[in-house]
Amino acid sequence: GQNIDQPTEMTATEGAIVQINCTYQTSGFNGLFWYQQHAGEAPTFLSYNVLDGLEEKGRFSSFLSRSKGYSYLLLKELQMKDSASYLCAVRDSNYQLIWGAGTKLIIKP
């Protein structure tokens, strides 16, 4: 079967750095996405990785290792507004998105 694993919940301190991991087992691979979802709101796109390596976008970076079936989202200089759920999703051989259950990130002052 297809499976995406990510931690259920993480806690970090304002101003710090946090890394949210995602491991996947899917039938085929056509890219990995990270989305942010604030409570009661729609998921919003953060990043896309299809080749191995690090993609940096401001305070957020996303890393992919296809051979290890592994990705992480790195958030720097954490702000209170970063408190949200972070969803990892992999596009399989049929170009369908397989979603993880999300990681709830709690930022403390």
Next chain:
Amino acid sequence: ETGVTQTPRHLVMGMTNKKSLKCEQHLGHNAMYWYKQSAKKPLELMFVYNFKEQTENNSVPSRFSPECPNSSHLFLHLHTLQPEDSALYLCASSQGVSGDSYEQYFGPGTRLTVT
């Protein structure tokens, strides 16, 4: 503003009712999606439409019936639902289905409660 709107935002219905959810995208996209989101569970893809044609139906019960009259509008018709169908129903759109990147843009969702 994500360019994808959904109505209603909240819906309470009995098991014998018939209701419809509406989604509209203003982004000029060609693909539209219905997802079900339950607490602490992954997003479940229900239906995919590409250029108004249904391309995926992920074993969704027949009490959910989608309709896509054009590339900008998507409906989900509901009838004789069960309490376990209570969830957040999200609509999304993307430029296409199989191209590079093609991130999905989500609407705010309809919070459905079946009593």
